[in-house]
Amino acid sequence: MLTLAVILVLGYLIGSVPSSVWLGKMVHGIDVRDYGSGNAGATNAFRVLGWKVGSSALLFDMGKGAFAAGVISQLRLGALPSMGSWEADTVATVVALLAGLAAIVGHMFPLYLGFDGGKGVATTAGALLAITPLTMLVVMAIFVAVLLPSGYVSLASMISAVAFPVSVAVQIFVFGTGLNISILVVGIVLALGIIIAHRSNIRRLIAGEENQFSSFRPAKGMIGRDEI
Structure with missing residues (x-):
């Protein structure tokens, strides 16, 4: 198989593709980081450029994680090597998780943006969706259930992030499913x-200054302002 180092490098390079920034420049000729929160993630793309570019950036960011964990991790030239007493399926799961993590790190610290990227929520969701889709469907439902009444993307993201390892733990220790324990460790x-990436959002939530999703309106004069 491809060496783990190559898989990690490929995952990182895929994750480094700054979809919001590049889409903003291609579609509207602007850098999304110059407006809104200044973040290079899909949430700021929604805020600044409208739902069309924001949705495209969101899907692209999720796709980066899914591609790394679901495709790049499978680029093998032969049978998986043994890792001590680990079974082959455990090795495959760990490699997929590491490839997904590489994409997440790439999104948060992208090579193409001077290592200053987004917060990694969408890319994390894509990677975990490729590894354990049933768990992620539950987590995505929790995300929507928090977002709709509260209007806070940051709050929904953090609660969903915590809900993932909790859901995995329940499946493993309560229902005795075959999920690998490595998924729980990485989930935590x-x-x-x-x-940690949302620490500034936590401060704004406590101060009552956090932007709600319903209030995402591009700044006056922005080309995406009529799309929301």
């Missing part, structure tokens, strides 16, 4: 990472 790490 990702949840902590997403919460």
Whole structure:
């Protein structure tokens, strides 16, 4: 198989593709980082450029994670090597998780943007969707259930991030499903990472200054202002 190092590098390079920034420049000729929150993620693309570009950026960011975890991790030239006492399916799961993590790191610290990217929520969702789709469907339902009444994307993202390892733990320890324990470990790490990445949002939520999704209106004069 491809060496793990190559898989990680490919995952990182895929994750580094700054969809919001490039789409903003291609469609409207502007850099999304110069407006709104200044973030290079899909949420700011919604805010600044409207739902068409925002939706495209969201799907692209999810696709980066899914492609890394579901496709790049499978680029093998032979049988999976053994890793001590680990079974082949465990090795495959760990490689998929690492490839997904590489894409997430690429999104958050993209090579093409001077290592200053988005917060990695959509890319994380895509990677985990490729690895454990049933769990992610539950988590995505929780995301919507929090977003609709509250209007806060950041709050929905953080609660969903925590809900993922909780859901995995319930499946493993309560229902005895075949989910690999490595998914739980990585889920906890990702949840902590997403919460840390949202620390400025946490401060704004506490101060009552966080933007709600319903209030996402491009700044006056922005070309995307009529799309929302």
